[in-house]
Amino acid sequence: MPKVYSYQEVAEHNGPENCWIIIDDKVYDVSQFKDEHPGGDEIIMDLGGQDATESFVDIGHSDEALRLLKDLYIGDVDKTSQRVSLEKASSSENQSKGSGTLVLILAIVMLGVAYYLLNE
Ligand code: HEM
Structure with a gap:
């Protein structure tokens, strides 16, 4: 059984050391990966703690990117939990x-x- 996180829990991980993002209702820990991201760390940091599905898909990431995602997967988002908007x-x-x-x-x-x- 994958671990399930609420949107609130994910939102709390929006710092440089603790950075999670949601893509397709799955939660990814990108704390380390962001420094290796070919598109730069800032673009990922800006979406830290949030749902990055739209941005991720819009870029048209390769199969290699999808493969990388598998290693960063830490659980699923609880879709019934209250969505939070990060006001940075x-x-x-x-x-x-x-x-x-x-x-x-x-x-x-x-x-x-x-x-x-x-x-x-
Ligand atoms: C954990 C999630 C992500 C992974 C594993 C990932 C992986 C990658 C990889 C492997 C590339 C190289 C090109 C390719 O293979 O498609 C790339 C490029 C890029 N990514 Fe991501 N990415 C992630 C999230 C994001 C997000 C959330 C954004 C936000 C907009 C983003 C923006 C970009 C951009 C702009 C490039 C193009 C860089 C260039 O060619 O100059 N990525 N990413």
């Missing part, structure tokens, strides 16, 4: 903060222009 401090969050500042500067500039035009 992502770069998109920083980007939106950056664009917020830009909007503020633009608003100030526009107010300045309006003030100038009204006083002409």
Whole structure:
């Protein structure tokens, strides 16, 4: 019987030393493998603790990649468990903060222009 993990348990393994990912409802420990991954460790780390099925399939991984997966398999995910979304401090969050500042500067500039035009 394979070991069964909840989405929560998998989500807790999202660090560099303890990195699990889900592909096709199976749980893989990629803590060591990520350093050897031909596509780089960061791309895998970003998906640590999460379901990486879509990304894995989209890349069109080879049979060799599928073979490698077998060695990393540690169990199945409990599909009845509550799904969790990992909110990491992502770069998109920083980007939106950056664009917020830009909007503020633009608003100030526009107010300045309006003030100038009204006083002409
Ligand atoms: C444990 C899971 C994974 C394994 C065993 C694996 C294995 C491999 C292997 C063997 C290659 C070389 C090309 C090939 O044989 O297809 C590769 C390339 C690549 N992988 Fe993964 N991969 C995994 C997960 C992922 C994930 C989750 C992503 C996320 C998008 C990813 C993105 C890529 C990319 C972008 C390349 C292309 C690298 C290049 O050709 O420049 N891989 N992977």
